[in-house]
Amino acid sequence: MSDASILKRLGEVIATRKGASPESSYVARLFSQGEDAILRKISEEATETVLASKAGDKLQVVRETADLWFHSLVLLAYHGLTPDDVLAELRRREGISGIEERASRQGPAAR
Numbered sequence: 147m148s149d150a151s152i153l154k155r156l157g158e159v160i161a162t163r164k165g166a167s168p169e170s171s172y173v174a175r176l177f178s179q180g181e182d183a184i185l186r187k188i189s190e191e192a193t194e195t196v197l198a199s200k201a202g203d204k205l206q207v208v209r210e211t212a213d214l215w216f217h218s219l220v221l222l223a224y225h226g227l228t229p230d231d232v233l234a235e236l237r238r239r240e241g242i243s244g245i246e247e248r249a250s251r252q253g254p255a256a257r
């Protein structure tokens with residue numbers, strides 16, 4: 147099974163939690179608390195990822211990044227989006243240098 151398929155499966159599970167009982171599901175509880183609660187978790191997990199990196203703790207970097215990705219999937223589902231929407235955007239960018247892309251947005255003077 148490809149690594150991308152775990153994102154797809156997890157996205158599907160998360161979507162099923164909309165309207166599920168907050169008593170039995172962490173994701174349902176987040177949905178019931180609303181957008182700000184989801185955004186707070188993303189902010190928290192991003193900060194924890196930064197701290198793990200600064201501490202040079204690779205295992206913790208992996209764990210915090212997993213938390214960050216997971217909560218980002220919850221935010222996507224909140225907006226009715228799926229991991230496929232983000233994967234399609236990454237595919238669209240594939241092979242386009244960030245430096246070139248930035249210059250094309252800023253016009254010839256920035257090159």
Ligand SMILES: N=c1c2ncn([C@@H]3O[C@H](COP(=O)(O)OP(=O)(O)OP(=O)(O)O)[C@@H](O)[C@H]3O)c2ncn1[C@@H]1O[C@H](COP(=O)(O)O)[C@@H](O)[C@H]1O
Pocket residue numbers: 156159160163170171172173174190212213216
């Ligand atoms: N991948 C995850 C996952 N990663 C992290 N978490 C939860 O996200 C929370 C992370 O928050 P913290 O690290 O800040 O821990 P905490 O202090 O306990 O959290 P808070 O009380 O502050 O919210 C923890 O409660 C973790 O258990 C996850 N919860 C669920 N999943 C997946 O989502 C599926 C659906 O989950 P439920 O909706 O709970 O059934 C599960 O089967 C898993 O596949």
